Amino acid sequence: MLELVDLTHSYGAYRAIDRINLTVKQGEVVCVVGPSGCGKSTLLRSIAGLIKPSGGAVLLEGRPVESTPDNLAVVFQDYSRSLYPWLSALANVGLPLRRRGLDRKARDEAAMAALTEVGLGAAAAKFPWELSGGMQQRVSIARALAYRPSLLLMDEPFGSVDAQTREELEDLVLRVCAHHGMTILLITHDVDESVYVGDRVVVLSKAPGTVVGDLTVDLPGPRDQIRTRELDAFVKLRADVGRMVRGITTNHEMETR
């Protein structure tokens, strides 16, 4: 459904990503890992049509993406800036649902359900600045999930929550996505997470980012936090990805230092 062909982007003279090729199938969960500053967010923003890549193309259902594709939701890395301070958590989650043609009541209900699922039912009436970092992040996850997009882009969506909540959110996302047949592209730093959540793990090199690894995660579904992580296949994959990332990063660190 999503295809990146030689996707390249430079900020001014600085090249952030370099000829990235990637194909994502309908309903697939693809995790992207890579060193800090390698261009993951840039990649995500190109797919979302928020920046016009300097080269290459993003194809969605075969058609080139000119502006923001329809039926998309994004969880931004900088979640605190992507929540509207003049709206309550509930209203923040409900806002995109206007596009779904829901009336006020239906919107509020859907938003409330999503907030409850991320454990924020009690904080629905609070404003973003009254929420802790992790709570804000969960609001923006709830917003994306409530929207039920066909393509969901997430930029380190679980970075600010505790381990337990993180696992619950991982499972929540997988459940919702499977149920609604969403396609997901998830950026993460957590190698375990990438293997646990992804059907595929894509590894990017240091900046300018290129694809240096593309592993298919062949684990039985539905995943389970305890059992899946105990599988030999999981442990092996995790080690593979870990090695790959580590290899790059080490080289990277060598050069920049």
Add this chain to the structure above:
Amino acid sequence: MLELVDLTHSYGAYRAIDRINLTVKQGEVVCVVGPSGCGKSTLLRSIAGLIKPSGGAVLLEGRPVESTPDNLAVVFQDYSRSLYPWLSALANVGLPLRRRGLDRKARDEAAMAALTEVGLGAAAAKFPWELSGGMQQRVSIARALAYRPSLLLMDEPFGSVDAQTREELEDLVLRVCAHHGMTILLITHDVDESVYVGDRVVVLSKAPGTVVGDLTVDLPGPRDQIRTRELDAFVKLRADVGRMVRGITTNHEMETR
């Protein structure tokens, strides 16, 4: 050196932390873990004198903290908003050094050294909005380290960087602190990290946060990413802390859902 006595804070009617007692010795590294929204950032802000707690006291070297203590540095959770967009990364790091009575050249050198240590030597001239999330976070770590405070407060300082960089930063912080005899209070979600970095791990309950566990990490120093993590003591401690956090979070989740 740092003592919290019955520290309590409420936002309006909402109690965020409740009678927290804690003593931190000079040169100690204390990690605080706890579920999202339990009041960790609130605790940190009370210590930094940024909010006036509704009850109890913060004592520093025996004297109550009235306003922001001297010789303090903070890495905020919301790092992107704590960098000044009108200054380059170098200038952002160098700015607090004005208090150290350094001249321009010495400041720039110290800032450059700190940036290089966090792997951003090449990005010194960039402005914050030209940096990726992880790079911004590293700039704010560099700023805190370059300042050489006697007390360093860090609110999830490594949340946005990849695993490899994270480990390097952990070691960097430990090294710099040991060298300069800094005292550290570090908030994290990563149980492994809390045990690896901390001399002590303090576990907070769900909101309103109270201290439910205070474990001394009795591991040999200096720590090493591979060897320390392989120690039986490490594995046991990690499991202890994990159980503690998990227990709380589960109860917590039960109630809010």
Add this chain to the structure above:
Amino acid sequence: MTRVRSKRKSFASRVAGLWIVPVTLVLWELATRLATQPYFPAPSTIAVRIQELWFSGPLTRGLLTDEAIEAFAPSLGRLFAGWILASAAGILLGVAIGRSARLADYLDPMLQFGRAVPPPLLVPIFFALFQIGMATQLAIIVFGVIWPVLLNTADGCKTVDRQYLETARVFGFSRADVLWRVVIPAAMPKIFAGLRLSLSLALILMVVSELIGSTSGIGYGLITAQQNFLFADVWAYIVLLGVLGFLLNASFLLLEGRILAWHQRARRTI
């Protein structure tokens, strides 16, 4: 990409950006010719008057006539003196009341009062307070121009992102550093909005100050023309003011572009 391209914008494309000028002129000419109203002469008539009044002098002086020099020099002097004084006072006072709630409380009613008083009505009071004419005129300009700078500065300094200030606090910035390195840069966009407003306001108040008790300058020329029913002259002055304002603003934007580059680039979606 976009940035690079826009920087290299050719001179030709900049001039082409002014397409609205000829379009407006043509429409204006047509409208005035159709209306044939003595109060609204055609722009062509006005242009001729402008040339006669100010640009028919000797080449050595860039065609400027005596009249032009006599009118422009004192006016521009008053304009800049007034604007700079007002800006300095406005920023100073604005920073002070933006940073001190107590001072703001004490001064607020007086400032709000002063803000709503038409400057021409204060002329007799200024005459009573100042013993020289020039001071009166400067006082009128300063009094009229200071408000946008003062208000925007105060507002900008009062509403600095909390996280910026907290960062400054935890690192123990000195008061001066907080002011110079955090508050003022953060308030800069608002201060500039105020300065830009006040610049054209200064032009207006320069004219107002010359309407009363002056025998030189653009405002004096304007009121003379008005009271002599010389409409082409009146319009010549109006156009002159417009062009002056345009030029001043263009120079101002250049300066702003330099100083606020970080802001403009940080706020651009790439």
Add this chain to the structure above:
Amino acid sequence: MLRGVVGATGLLVVLEAAGRTGLIDTTFLPLTSTVLGRAAELAVDGEFLGHALASLEAWFWALALTIAIAVPAGLLLGVARPAEVAARPLIEFLRPIPSVALIPLTIMIFQNPVHMRMSVAVYAATWPVLINTIYGVRDVDPLAKETLRSFGFGPGATVFRVVLPSAAPFIATGVRLAASVAIILVVTAEVVAGGIAGIGVFISTAGSGNRVDLMIAATAWVGLFGIAVNSLLVAAEKRLFRWHHSRMAGVS
């Protein structure tokens, strides 16, 4: 509030003292007590209240019209860079033209004297709102806009749901500036062009009778009106923009 009263009283006392000691010539600037007495009399003077009401009406509609014109225009120009670049020469040409110079011309265009005053006031009051709106729009966090865009909202929704609310505090400052500019211009137009009713008409009549005390007393009411309007607007801003103030540090 209390401090404000203290501050203002202080100034009045100083002025009174300056008048009594002869530091200020009381023939040009009457004693504060005299002016205050006159101002109090005016408050119950039916004729003056009629004048005041006429000015108030012109001011209210002028401000309403200003907002109705300048905010949408500012949003458009702020969002659409090419439009702003194209319109800039015209705006910058028009902005420095004194309304006062336009008064005789507006008399020819607007038959109704109230419309004439309004047009003059709108002309001058538009600029602070317009410029502040443009700057406010530029100040909007790009990520806030991108968030909405990524959910597939069009430019209209982005402007209405993100740009307008985030720029609102900035716009409000512009409106507060415009409110006093509009008062100033309504009164000035009345002073310059005369008319049947209006505070400015009252002031110029008082001037022709050399009643400086009445002129200043009437002017004082204009200033007091400015205080009242500002307080109202500030209170409204506090309510509407709680989110803004919560995120912005209060004064130290």
Add this chain to the structure above:
Amino acid sequence: GADTNTTADTSNNGLEKTALTVGILPIPDSAPIQIAIDKGFFTAEGLTVRTSIEVGGATATPKLVAGQLDAILNNYVSLFSAQEKGVGKFKVVADSYQAAPDNFVLMANADDASISSPADLGGKKIAVNTLNNIATLAVTASAKVSGVTIDPKQFVPMPLPDMGGALKNGTVDAIWVAEPFISAYSQQGAKKVADTMSGPMADFPIAGWVMNDEFVSKNPKTVAAFQRALAKAQQLAASDRKSIEEVLPKYTKIDAATASVIALGVYSTTLSEARLQRVADTMKEYGYLQAGFDVKSVLHAPTAG
């Protein structure tokens, strides 16, 4: 505003228009209109007259041209100048006011030895309420008698109430003022330098009631009614100072005490072509008019009956 009731209404003595808005100045010159209103002279003619306070010719004239006002009190110098420049086509329907000794005087600071007579005016800055009107003409003419030529650039326009302060702080050297300012400024240490309405300017016509030419020809009956009512009031004003003192506090801020002592001009009772031609001729002499000006073209004398 002024457009109400334009339609002819036969019940009102056949007047084409019964409601008039008249621009007046808040100075003694306008007294007759207030007298006519108060004494019911207009009502008797079937007219309802409302006054609008004007500031000067520069803004009252366009209001008249644009139809906001049906009639204005205007000084002749301004009026003739406007007519010549094609600002509009006007008709004087009644004379109003003519100068008397000490109506309009030049004053200077009492301690200013450098200026004591019109002969000292050379190069001095002189404050006038409006440029290019009776003020500048009177000063120019009276200085000329003393052999001094005034440069128009010596005139500083400023509102009358501002002049005292401007004189005191030296912004100007002399001021041209009328009552009640003459009395007020005398008390504040200003001295009279010259009576500008003497010599060539003695008994000079000051102001009259002016309408648009078009209005006059379209509304002859209304104009006639207006003239009749005004004539009665002018008559009363000319003969009975009390009647003026009574109305002054009503449309000006001159209080009764001041009204009883200030020097007043002469209220005219006829519209004399010869008298007004003198204004036009003087204006021509001093360059206020380019070509000769026949005042007959701007007069609309009342028709008998």
